[in-house]
Amino acid sequence: MLSLKRIWLDKDKKTYNQWLELMKKSSLNPTKEQIDYSVGIFDDDKLVATGSYEGKILKCLAVCKDYQSENLLTQILVHLLEKMRAEGVNHFLVYTKPENEDLFTSLGFHKIIGNDLIIFMEQGFPDFNDYEKLLESKKVNLNTTASGIVMNANPFTRGHQYLIETAASQSEHVYVFVLSEDKSYFSTKDRVAMVELGVAHLDNVTVLPTADYIVSSATFPSYFLKDEAELDIARKQASLDAKLFKDRIAKTLNITKRFVGEEPYSAVTEIYNESMRQVFGNELELVVLPRIDVGGNVISATKVRTAIKENDYILLGEFLPTTTYNYLKEHKEL
Structure with missing residues (x-):
């Protein structure tokens, strides 16, 4: 059964190792990232999706390949945005792959700039x-x-x-x-x-x-x-x-x-x-x-x-x- 919960990357070594493996499989390199808050979706004890933020910046968003039809990234994003709003953040920024543009657009983001590899999007105010x-x-x-x-x-x-x-x-x-x-x-x-x-x-x-x-x-x-x-x-x-x-x-x-x-x-x-x-x-x-x-x-x-x-x-x-x-x-x- 899938469950969403906060993850503590600096305290839970087992979860951190799963998270790191998921990052690598998603072609992300998070070793130097600054992170304020992280959340994960687990299938029993297995981490299958995750996302984080630092300040107003969404980052380290990843979903296990076998679960990409489950709409888990949307659940992660909705949770993170609600958490950020509760902390007084009204402007959200994200780097993401071009294939994710429609998903972020459906959540109220719009593209500022992009190329073949990456796009830069935002939601909220003050904006570009x-x-x-x-x-x-x-x-x-x-x-x-x-x-x-x-x-x-x-x-x-x-x-x-x-x-x-x-x-x-x-x-x-x-x-x-x-x-x-x-x-x-x-x-x-x-x-x-x-x-x-x-x-x-x-x-x-x-x-x-x-x-x-x-x-x-x-x-x-x-x-x-x-x-x-x-x-x-x-x-x-x-x-x-x-x-x-x-x-x-x-x-x-x-x-x-x-x-x-x-x-x-x-x-x-x-x-x-x-x-x-x-x-x-x-x-x-x-x-x-x-x-x-x-x-x-x-x-x-x-x-x-x-x-x-x-x-x-x-x-x-x-x-x-x-x-x-x-x-x-x-x-x-x-």
């Missing part, structure tokens, strides 16, 4: 239409072509400033998207503030949020795992993230160029740059600028965070613009 309206409200001129930059700015360095200043000198307008995801050393509020202070002298720059739609846990979770991420998975995620930027966001703001810094340190970020080049093709120009250095020492936010911990004020003075240095000092980070 609301994000597009925000972008439209920040658009400087209907006829202005612009450039785009996406950065975490953790924290905002002279390297970030150089990237923006270069783009601003070569563009009518520049939209700088600062990652909204709060998974970094510095909070989203602090990172946005440091960017805004660092570009205040540039009249043709607008700072924008990424929400859930650019390099987020929904579109590109591997970014936040960095060296722990599976590179093949990161490549698939990066391609879809780049496609969403090209097909939806860039078109909304008349963005014709995207500026990035070359990436000598992070394999995941380099894969992202490669994926953008492939996805953008001739439709959107990708401009890759070399990293700037001080005395042969390449500027990076990672080195800045280390210098903060080690009280290396000489390096901080060399790597940080005055605006960031003063902000961190004012907020007692230095």
Whole structure:
């Protein structure tokens, strides 16, 4: 007899092993996934279907091949959505295979973007239409072509400033998207503030949020795992993230160029740059600028965070613009 119940992956080793096997048979790799809640459907003691979520993101959805005619995935999804709503979540996001689109559509989801391998869908509010309206409200001129930059700015360095200043000198307008995801050393509020202070002298720059739609846990979770991420998975995620930027966001703001810094340190970020080049093709120009250095020492936010911990004020003075240095000092980070 089939029964649905919560599963505790960190406490029940037997169930965890069944869950892991079901993930593998479904071509899913969950070993690095962050999970808040999981549920399973059991045939006696055998796990035959499962699903999980983290925050607003549905994930690790799988049904045993022998039970795929039983409509178990719908039961899993209905349970998870009810549980999430009870916790105050009103916006739901999911990556899924194209063959699952009809099922998710029947549950109120709609597709944001997709390719032959994967689609990105959502339900609830605020949704991508609301994000597009925000972008439209920040658009400087209907006829202005612009450039785009996406950065975490953790924290905002002279390297970030150089990237923006270069783009601003070569563009009518520049939209700088600062990652909204709060998974970094510095909070989203602090990172946005440091960017805004660092570009205040540039009249043709607008700072924008990424929400859930650019390099987020929904579109590109591997970014936040960095060296722990599976590179093949990161490549698939990066391609879809780049496609969403090209097909939806860039078109909304008349963005014709995207500026990035070359990436000598992070394999995941380099894969992202490669994926953008492939996805953008001739439709959107990708401009890759070399990293700037001080005395042969390449500027990076990672080195800045280390210098903060080690009280290396000489390096901080060399790597940080005055605006960031003063902000961190004012907020007692230095």
